[in-house]
Amino acid sequence: MAAERDERPLSPHLQIYRLPLNALLSITHRITGLVLVLGSVWVVALLVAAAGGQQAYQALHGAMTSWLGQGILFALTLALYTHLCTGIRHLFWDAGLGFELATTRRTSRGVIVGALALTVLTWVLASAANGS
Amino acid sequence: MSLRTPLSRARGLGAAGEGVGRWWRERLTSLALIPLTLWLAFSIALLGTADHAAVTTWVAHPVNTGLLLLTLVVSFWHAAMGVQSVAEDYIATEWRRTAAVVGFQFAAVLLALAGVLAVLHIAYGS
Numbered sequence: 001m002a003a004e005r006d007e008r009p010l011s012p013h014l015q016i017y018r019l020p021l022n023a024l025l026s027i028t029h030r031i032t033g034l035v036l037v038l039g040s041v042w043v044v045a046l047l048v049a050a051a052g053g054q055q056a057y058q059a060l061h062g063a064m065t066s067w068l069g070q071g072i073l074f075a076l077t078l079a080l081y082t083h084l085c086t087g088i089r090h091l092f093w094d095a096g097l098g099f100e101l102a103t104t105r106r107t108s109r110g111v112i113v114g115a116l117a118l119t120v121l122t123w124v125l126a127s128a129a130n131g132s
Numbered sequence: 133m134s135l136r137t138p139l140s141r142a143r144g145l146g147a148a149g150e151g152v153g154r155w156w157r158e159r160l161t162s163l164a165l166i167p168l169t170l171w172l173a174f175s176i177a178l179l180g181t182a183d184h185a186a187v188t189t190w191v192a193h194p195v196n197t198g199l200l201l202l203t204l205v206v207s208f209w210h211a212a213m214g215v216q217s218v219a220e221d222y223i224a225t226e227w228r229r230t231a232a233v234v235g236f237q238f239a240a241v242l243l244a245l246a247g248v249l250a251v252l253h254i255a256y257g258s
Binding site for chain 1: 250
């Protein structure tokens with residue numbers, strides 16, 4: 001009986017169904033949104049530390065400029081721009097635009113390229129600002 | 133006896149328990165956050181590894197003070213609605229879902245308030 005049940009065909013579920021790029025970007029939009037809550041907490045912590053004075057700010061500043069801190073900041077930047085780009089596409093969808101399959105494939109690639117380009121641009125500007 | 137029309141009494145009684153108000157506010161806040169977050173991200177990048185004096189001078193500039201206050205309020209408002217949408221989709225038990233949503237809303241208000249007070253303190257406190 002058990003063997004018979006095991007051989008039943010299964011409908012494709014999340015574990016075996018390869019998510020199309022659009023579905024991946026959809027869940028990425030939600031995950032990056034949640035990650036950005038942490039980013040907002042970081043901005044508030046930065047402001048509160050700056051308001052607290054030189055010493056409080058310096059402690060946070062040290063953590064930020066460490067290797068790990070920079071890595072976290074880079075991940076947050078990438079999350080921010082990914083959420084921004086997928087979000088802009090969601091706004092177009094909400095307006096009823098860009099639902100054709102060919103268009104969504106193109107905009108999926110556009111969203112990824114846009115997010116990466118904005119991330120790189122931001123960090124190039126940041127390192128240029130630090131260099132001068 | 134109610135003077136309300138049958139339609140107005142039926143509104144908001146769907147599965148979500150409310151109308152399209154939150155949907156619309158999610159879109160409006162995201163639209164506002166496009167320029168605001170771009171401004172904030174590039175500003176932070178250009179500040180780079182600035183020292184305390186440079187950061188407080190930047191925050192105290194009237195344009196930056198205003199935009200920072202706006203960004204703080206709108207982004208935590210947006211975050212509260214976004215987290216609520218996610219919680220409503222993935223948390224099936226009603227009391228857990230309500231606890232998560234209300235808990236996050238309280239936290240969002242506290243964080244936004246902390247940010248706003250910090251900005252005002254830097255700009256006007258000293």
